[in-house]
Amino acid sequence: TPLVEMEGISKIYQTGTIALQDVNLRIPEGEFVSFVGPSGCGKSTIFRLIAGLGDPTSGTMRLMGMDPADARKQSDISFVFQDATLLPWCKVIDNVTLPMELRKIPKQERIDKAMHVLEMVGLQDYAHALPRQLSGGMKMRVSIARALASEPKLLLMDEPFGALDEMTRQTLQDELLGIWQKDKKMTVLFVTHNVFEAVYLSTSIVVMSARPGKIAETISVPVPFP
Ligand code: ADP
Numbered sequence: 189t190p191l192v193e194m195e196g197i198s199k200i201y202q203t204g205t206i207a208l209q210d211v212n213l214r215i216p217e218g219e220f221v222s223f224v225g226p227s228g229c230g231k232s233t234i235f236r237l238i239a240g241l242g243d244p245t246s247g248t249m250r251l252m253g254m255d256p257a258d259a260r261k262q263s264d265i266s267f268v269f270q271d272a273t274l275l276p277w278c279k280v281i282d283n284v285t286l287p288m289e290l291r292k293i294p295k296q297e298r299i300d301k302a303m304h305v306l307e308m309v310g311l312q313d314y315a316h317a318l319p320r321q322l323s324g325g326m327k328m329r330v331s332i333a334r335a336l337a338s339e340p341k342l343l344l345m346d347e348p349f350g351a352l353d354e355m356t357r358q359t360l361q362d363e364l365l366g367i368w369q370k371d372k373k374m375t376v377l378f379v380t381h382n383v384f385e386a387v388y389l390s391t392s393i394v395v396m397s398a399r400p401g402k403i404a405e406t407i408s409v410p411v412p413f414p
Pocket residue numbers: 201202203205206207225226227228229230231232233234401
């Protein structure tokens with residue numbers, strides 16, 4: 189069964205904006221799918237529907253072959269946004285463990301997992317630093333670590349590297365690819381304005397068009413790592 193399945197999904201906001209019209213999408217487990225298209229074509233709306241922030245106006249959606257609400261209860265869906273939103277008064281490690289605390293994961297396990305993901309993104313030495321002591325790229329790394337700590341089935345990333353300089357962007361792209369390749373079970377959905385980034389990272393690219401938001405085409409990218 190596909191991990192994400194949308195059939196005839198439309199979303200009309202209360203303002204009357206038709207954000208999505210008749211979107212059909214099937215994403216198999218383990219794929220890395222990039223979404224590209226002009227501003228306002230509905231990329232964020234698709235992500236919000238998957239995350240459960242709002243319901244579609246019409247159409248059917250299944251996650252992991254289940255009703256979306258059940259799927260969200262049973263397995264983890266993590267989000268990373270463009271602006272790495274860390275709690276400024278909490279140390280790096282506390283920012284990473286907080287979502288696990290909300291899920292009632294025992295303390296020692298939270299700390300072990302947090303240190304493991306911080307190591308993956310090269311920030312183990314900054315566990316006890318405060319966010320303001322970190323650069324923008326390092327904050328984004330913490331944000332990625334936090335999303336990965338709960339070992340999500342599905343990782344939604346909405347332009348995560350948009351605000352970073354080119355060097356940092358490339359480093360983080362490679363870190364993300366490494367993590368995704370290691371754990372073939374994680375599915376990544378990724379919004380980017382950068383077509384080169386989409387080609388570099390993805391197994392397939394969903395190209396959208398606006399007014400109304402639709403999927404124009406889906407392109408398979410040849411496997412980057414044989
Ligand atoms: P993208 O992420 O591709 O830029 P969005 O999904 O954010 O596109 O938006 C799609 C369309 O829906 C846009 O026209 C946007 O202005 C509109 N829209 C998004 N969110 C809302 C909302 N909460 N209320 C009303 N209109 C919205």
